[in-house]
Amino acid sequence: MLRIRQGVSQAQLAFPELSDSYISLIESDKRVPAPSVVELLATKLHCSPTYLVSGVSEEVVDGLRVTLDYAEIALQNGAAAEARARFAEVLESTDAAALPDLMHQARWGHALALEADGQLEPAITELNRLKEVASLETDRDHWARVHVALSRCLRERGDVSASVRLAEEALRQLTAVGSESTDTAVHLAATLLAALIVRGDLVRAHQLAGQLIERAERIGSPRARIWAYWEAAYVAEMRGEYDEGIAWVERALALHGEQEDPRNLCRLRLAFAGLLLRARPDQAQHAHELLLRTRDDIAASAASEIDVAWCLTTLAQAETVLGRPEKAVELASQAVEMLGDSPRRAAAWALAVLGEAYVRLGLRTEAVGVLTQTATHLETMESTRQAAQAWFDLAELFGETGAEAPRLAAYRRALNCVGL
Template sequence: MAAQDLVGQRIKAIRRQRGLSQAQLAHPELSDSYVSLIESGKRTPTPAVLELLAQKLDCSLTYLVNGVTAEQMEDLEVGLSFARMALENGEVAEARRRYAELLADGNLLGLASLRVEARYGFALASEACGELVEAISALEELGESEAEAMTQERKVAVALALCRCHRERGDYSAAVQVGERALEKMARSGWTDPLVELGSTLLSVYLARGDLLRAGHFAAELLAAADALGTPRAAVASCWNAALAAEQAGRGDEAIALIERALAIQSETGEPRNLARVRQAHANMLLRLRPEEAEKARDLLLRAQREMEAAATSTFDRAQGALALALAEITLQYPEQAVEYARAAADHVRGTWGWLETQANLLLSQAHFLLHQDGEAAAELNMVTEWLETVPPTRKTAEDWMTIAELRRRIGDDEQSVAAYQRALACAGL
């Protein structure tokens, strides 16, 4: 129902409660026919007329416009403030609970802007709690039912979050569809900081599904857009993901230079949550490209972990940090510590049955092998195999099958090793 219809209905209801006719309410400033048109939703009253009618009906202007009293409006705004604060402080379960309570409050129905904020906040809190299906549902509902109430920047933010959540679930096709559709629709008039961030998230999906040619071209496009904008926000987003594209294309030195540029720019802005994420990404890249610098990478990861504990980073950010620390400890030949970090990562994403949980199982298998615990290593590989058999073939799944094959070979399971090599080749289209 349109807002003007709701306003008209409230005017009509209060008029009747006061025992007034339309003519009595209108006299002398308005005509009774104009009041009739307002009540039927066929005319939208000006702010001055609304204020006049509120005085005549002896009710608050806030109630006429929004359907809530001034006190109720204040309570809702305070509730949103506390929910927002909980999310910003990393108290994600508390934030999710508070946003859910607000959405269940009937007083929010007539308040489009507050309702949008509550639904978006609930989606982010759900994502941070690892409830990706719930987050996706909330974001899709926002896009379908609240489009008229959202600003352009909010629409971009919703599309970015939805693209990211699909990516985290491993549904790359859905993530690409969301990202490409949003960019096609919203980037026609030029790039903005939020759109570059959305594009960078889409680029990460191209990389995850192994579309390296598309990723390379798109990375260059994003870097050019960021240079034209000249803003730190766009520069960090584009450099970060362009670094990942360069890495996968085999240009290691370029990748390191790009991620270090992103880290330097982010360090100057002072925003702690993204700084922790970029620092973690830098350390991850060092581990992959320069394993001889594993100790430096571990120090960076520990620093990023401390920063994440003090900020509202998501469950998946913390899981990725723990996974990176597990890999660092394996590289440094400390398998006991690697087991602790890998288990912590698995605990963060337990039940999501997705890529991060799978990576935790792979790292646990490697650590158990180093500890000469072949039975435990095989059990972890069985869990990974079970998951990989349920997902579509991608470049990433091919890499995971190769890892399984090598680990199976090391623990002496030659038959399973050969089968995993065959699955890797099939995923790669060979």
Template structure:
């Protein structure tokens, strides 16, 4: 049933509830035949006519258009705002529940834009809960059912989220296919911030697949596009992902240059929460690029930790910061302090994505090995390996297996170390 049919049906229902005939409703401004055509869905009333009919029927214009009263509309919009706030604050389970309840009660049936907002929010909350398969189903449903009703910005945002979910689930072919359909078609769209986000997802997929030559080339293309576009967001995204590409290809100094440029732009134009998150990622890059300066990066991370506590950052972001502090303490040969940090990380593990759980378990095994607690380290490495076995085979997973192999070698577990090396090679197709 079309929106036009629904409007006519509501007018007919309210008219009958009021005990009016079509002629009585029409008189004197309209003809009864015109009212009949509206009620049957054969004519679309103008805004002025709709206002007139709402007044004569003593009902709200909002109800005639959308099927809900003004009060109900306020309740729906408030519920959507609360769900979005929960998502922004990292309360992802609550956000998922709120969006699902909104969609289940039927109040959004006549509100296609708000329904689309709720479906998109539910997909993002589902992804944040680690349920990638269901998030992919929801995002594909949006693309298939609501494409015509989507504005260009939402269309790109859905593609960004879908590519990211495919990549995190290990389906790199689809992770690349989604953005390539938009960015590399016969007619290439003009770059904007949304398309830059999509380009970043494509670059990340190239890196995860191990296509580092293409990643370097595409990274240069994104930098050039961002410079022409000139927006702070585009420049931050392009330089940050270029830093990741440089790290992966062994160009540490170049990575530092790009990371510092991204951080400088974000410091000038970004909000405090996003800046804190970028500082955390920056410190992680620097711990790889310049491990001899670990004390400096630990000090940076301690400031980030305080900023995240004072902000609405999610538990996942706080956990990642704590893990980077563990890495810094290990580089500084302070395993006792590393183990203290790991207790906080372990308290947050439940409900996290399997890949992140594996990373945390392996890091814990490394800190226990540094303390000389070989049996405990072995148990944590086994738990990490169990998580890895459930995670998709990606470049990240390969690196995690490699970490496990090195720590197992250190605690004198040669057979398990060899097996972990083999698993790392299998993840990259060797």
């Protein structure tokens, strides 16, 4: 014990501000001293408050903080693997274990780095741990950010219903404590809306989008409006209202100049380019140029593996529209290889674009294999509406090849997906 090593008695340490009995209670863990008392005792014992509480020297704490700072910079710069390794270094430190605030910061950064590195399973495990200790009472913003990240990872992994349930319950709790009209609540509602879109619940998604826009415009912050307009664009696209979707994305992009997150700006540009390709194919060259610039920006930002794959897939789609299916196959194949075989929203879309490129090249056998995998992925992910469309497209493709039995089977799968 530091007091004993310095030859100081409890009475000497206490005098004149405290009592020696109070010092005894602190040392026996029967009292938790206020921060002002900790500072007073640290001054008397000639050490830092951090060392007095944790037993970790200021030099070691500074080293750990430098590692954390480096990890966060790496994450912001898109070096997800490096960030993950540095966060893990802090988490594995026995000294850091005595510093709960620093450990929590490292655990949060590690979860985001895992997500950015495409490792959704361990990211979900880490985020679940953080959810268990997050406090709605003491730090609502962080509590909501943890729920947003966890819902997002669940959605990307294909657990769409779990993503919806988590976001719904978190939003209900925020509303119960009177925080429904905040940026945080809008972000959470936008995350819920994204999961509803993936699940194909367009009626509810359309209703929620209207409520979200109304709430965001009432709050008035650029960040809240960006989230609302962005998700409204996806709803419009799913409803086939492409021009309306483009208008919402353009409004979000106009506001993004007031924000500082280059990753979200890249994602918005991807959404805009994708909508242009579907709504205004005559502007495919413009979309292609925008995507090339965005790909460069993604490489220099804290983009996740999913962001990179999404960009490659949208570029492949642009190449198909521009009449270059060979290049589309090359780009979409890169995205598929990057994402692996796990059912994910990004993987399913990359496979769909790859299948379309094979069709354009007349490679029907390859197209059938890829599109079957697409439809199966979508069914696994509970994306019933998209799965039904994928099986229907397969049935049409089988019809062109004269494969009658597979064509009928694909039609039946399409009908099953929509409950018929």
